[in-house]
Amino acid sequence: MDASNLISMLGAIALFLFGMSTMTDGLAQLSSGRLEHILEKLTDNVFKGILVGALVTAIIHSSATTTVMCVGFVNAGIMKLEQTVGIIMGANIGTTVTAQILRLSSISGDGNPILTLLQPSVLGPLMAVAGIIFYMFIRSGNKKNIGQILIGMGMLFIGMDTMTKAVAPLQNEPWLQDLFTAFSNPLLGMAVGAAITALLQSSTAFTGILQALSTTGLIRFNTAIPLIMGQNIGTTLTALLSSAGASKNAKRTALIHFFFNVIGSLFFLIVLYAGNAIVGFPFWESVMDMGSVANFHLVFNLTCTALFLPFHRVLVRLVERLVPGETSLQDVSVLDERFLSSPSLALDRAHDGVIQMGEYALSNYRLAVELLDKYDAKKLERLSETEIALDKMENALDDYLMKLTDRALTPQESAQISELLHTLSDFERIGDYAVNVSECASALHNKGLIFSPIAKEELAALTAAVDEAIEKALACYRKRSYTLSLQVEPIEEVVDLMRDDLRARHVERLKTGSCTVELGTQFLELLINLERISDHCSNVALVILRQTAPKGDLVRVDSHAYTHQLHHGHDPEFEQMFADSKAKYYDPLMSIEPSFGEE
Numbered sequence: 001m002d003a004s005n006l007i008s009m010l011g012a013i014a015l016f017l018f019g020m021s022t023m024t025d026g027l028a029q030l031s032s033g034r035l036e037h038i039l040e041k042l043t044d045n046v047f048k049g050i051l052v053g054a055l056v057t058a059i060i061h062s063s064a065t066t067t068v069m070c071v072g073f074v075n076a077g078i079m080k081l082e083q084t085v086g087i088i089m090g091a092n093i094g095t096t097v098t099a100q101i102l103r104l105s106s107i108s109g110d111g112n113p114i115l116t117l118l119q120p121s122v123l124g125p126l127m128a129v130a131g132i133i134f135y136m137f138i139r140s141g142n143k144k145n146i147g148q149i150l151i152g153m154g155m156l157f158i159g160m161d162t163m164t165k166a167v168a169p170l171q172n173e174p175w176l177q178d179l180f181t182a183f184s185n186p187l188l189g190m191a192v193g194a195a196i197t198a199l200l201q202s203s204t205a206f207t208g209i210l211q212a213l214s215t216t217g218l219i220r221f222n223t224a225i226p227l228i229m230g231q232n233i234g235t236t237l238t239a240l241l242s243s244a245g246a247s248k249n250a251k252r253t254a255l256i257h258f259f260f261n262v263i264g265s266l267f268f269l270i271v272l273y274a275g276n277a278i279v280g281f282p283f284w285e286s287v288m289d290m291g292s293v294a295n296f297h298l299v300f301n302l303t304c305t306a307l308f309l310p311f312h313r314v315l316v317r318l319v320e321r322l323v324p325g326e327t328s329l330q331d332v333s334v335l336d337e338r339f340l341s342s343p344s345l346a347l348d349r350a351h352d353g354v355i356q357m358g359e360y361a362l363s364n365y366r367l368a369v370e371l372l373d374k375y376d377a378k379k380l381e382r383l384s385e386t387e388i389a390l391d392k393m394e395n396a397l398d399d400y401l402m403k404l405t406d407r408a409l410t411p412q413e414s415a416q417i418s419e420l421l422h423t424l425s426d427f428e429r430i431g432d433y434a435v436n437v438s439e440c441a442s443a444l445h446n447k448g449l450i451f452s453p454i455a456k457e458e459l460a461a462l463t464a465a466v467d468e469a470i471e472k473a474l475a476c477y478r479k480r481s482y483t484l485s486l487q488v489e490p491i492e493e494v495v496d497l498m499r500d501d502l503r504a505r506h507v508e509r510l511k512t513g514s515c516t517v518e519l520g521t522q523f524l525e526l527l528i529n530l531e532r533i534s535d536h537c538s539n540v541a542l543v544i545l546r547q548t549a550p551k552g553d554l555v556r557v558d559s560h561a562y563t564h565q566l567h568h569g570h571d572p573e574f575e576q577m578f579a580d581s582k583a584k585y586y587d588p589l590m591s592i593e594p595s596f597g598e599e
Contacts (some may be wrong), residue, residue: 022148068341127372128155469488472487490581
C-alpha cells in the first residue's frame with residue numbers, strides 16, 4: 001500500500017466521520033427537540049421505551065447520544081431510572097440502522113437503474129448536490145436543515161465509497177492479514193474494538209469502517225465477532241463520562257448502559273465460542289461482507305434485548321446496589337449540560353430555571369415585607385440563604401445560555417435566549433430590591449425605630465400592590481399568558497401613583513416636623529425599592545406581551561410607543577384594569593389620614 005492510498009483512506013475516514021456528524025446535527029436541528037420530548041414523555045413501560053429508544057437512535061445515528069440524553073433527564077429529575085432501561089435497550093437496536101443503509105455498497109446494480117441509483121458512488125454525489133441546493137439557495141422554513149442532512153448523508157456515502165476503494169490494495173498486505181488473525185483472539189479483539197469506539201465516540205462509525213474493511217476479504221466471522229462485541233462496550237464510555245459529577249440516579253443510568261452492553265457482549269461471546277468448540281459452526285471461518293457485518297450487528301443487539309427484557313428490573317436493582325443511597329433534591333439539577341446538544345430542550349430547562357428564580361424572588365419579597373411588620377432573625381437568615389441561591393442560579397443560567405449560543409440555533413431559539421437573559425436579570429433585580437427592603441427592616445430594628453400605625457397602613461397598601469404585580473408577572477411568564485401579562489402594567493401604574501402620593505405626604509410631614517429624619521429616610525428608601533420592583537415586573541410582562549400579542553400589534557413593533565399609548569388613555573381595556581387596581585389599592589390609601597410620626 002503506497003502513501004497515496006494511505007492518505008486517500010485517512011481522508012475517506014475523515015469525510016465519513018464528518019458526514020455522520022453533519023447529518024446528525026442537521027437531524028437534531030430539524031427535530032427541534034421533538035425527539036427529546038418523545039423520550040421524555042412516551043416511556044411509561046419498558047416496551048414503549050425500547051420502541052422509542054430504537055426510533056430516536058435510528059434517527060440521530062448514535063446510541064451514546066440517546067443514553068447521554070437519558071442521563072441528563074434522570075439528573076434533572078424529569079425521568080425515573082426505571083424508564084431508561086427500555087430506552088437503552090432500544091438504542092442498541094436503533095444504532096444498527098446506519099449499518100443496514102451502508103450495506104447498499106455491496107448491492108450490485110446489474111444494469112437495474114434503481115439498484116444503480118442506490119450505489120453510494122451515485123447516491124452520495126446526488127444527495128450532496130441536492131443538499132447544497134437546499135442549504136444555499138432555498139432557505140425558507142426547515143429547508144436549510146434538510147440541506148444539511150442531505151449534505152451529511154452525501155458525505156457519508158462518498159466517504160464510504162472512497163474508503164472502500166482505498167482499502168482494496170490492503171487485501172494483499174501480509175501485515176494486515178496477520179493483524180486480523182490476531183483479532184480472532186477474543187480478549188484482544190474486544191479490547192481493540194472498545195478502544196477504537198471509545199476514541200471515535202461512535203459505535204456506528206466503527207461499524208462503518210469495519211464494513212469498508214470487509215471488502216478486502218480479510219474480515220472473517222471469528223475476527224469480526226470480538227471487534228463488534230468490543231465496540232458495544234466502548235460506546236458506553238461516553239455516557240459513563242457524562243455522568244461524572246451528576247446525581248446518583250444519573251450515574252445508575254450510565255451503569256445500566258454499561259452493564260447491559262458488557263454482560264450481553266460477554267454472554268454472546270461465551271455462547272458463540274463454546275458452541276463453536278462443541279459443534280463447530282460452518283460460518284466460523286467464512287469471509288464477511290458489508291451485509292453480513294450489518295446483519296450480525298443487528299442480530300446481536302436484538303438477541304441481547306430479548307435476553308435482558310425479562311430481567312430489566314434486575315439491572316435496576318444491580319446498579320442501585322452498586323451506587324447506594326437515596327437521591328435528594330440537592331442532587332437534582334435543572335441546568336444539565338447534556339441538554340446543550342439539543343438547544344430546544346436546553347431552552348426548556350433554562351425557562352424552568354428562570355421560573356425558579358422568579359419563585360425565589362417572590363419568596364424573598366414576602367419575607368422582607370414580613371420583617372417590616374415584625375422583625376425575625378430566622379426569617380432574615382432564610383432570606384439571605386435564598387438570595388445566595390438566587391445569585392448562584394443567575395450565574396449558572398448566564399453561563400448555560402452563553403454556552404448555548406455557541407450551538408447552531410434557529411432565529412426563534414436565539415430570540416428565546418435573549419428573552420431568558422432579560423427576564424432572569426429582572427427576577428434577580430427583584431430579589432436584590434427585596435434584600436434592600438429587608439435592610440430597611442434591619443435598620444429600623446437595630447435603631448429601635450417603629451413606624452406609626454398610619455405609616456404601616458400606607459406601606460401595607462403599597463406592598464400588597466407590589467406583591468400582586470410580582471405574582472402576576474411570574475404567573476404570566478410561567479404560563480406564557482397574554483391575558484395575565486396585560487394585567488401587570490395597570491398595577492405598576494397604580495404603584496407609581498401611590499409612590500408619588502406617599503412621597504408628597506412625606507415632604508409635607510418633613511416641613512411640619514411631624515416626621516423624624518431617620519424614619520423619613522427609611523420610608524423614602526422603601527418607596528424607591530418597592531416602585532423599582534414593580535418596574536421589573538412590568539419588564540417581565542412586556543416580554544411575554546411581545547411574544548404572545550397578535551401579529552401587527554403595536555407592542556410587537558414598538559414597545560415604548562405601546563406603553564406611551566397605554567399611559568395616555570388610548571386603551572379602554574387598560575383604563576378599566578387600571579381603574580380596578582386603583583380602587584383596590586390607591587383609593588383606600590386616600591382615606592388614610594395623611595399624618596406621620598414616631599410612636
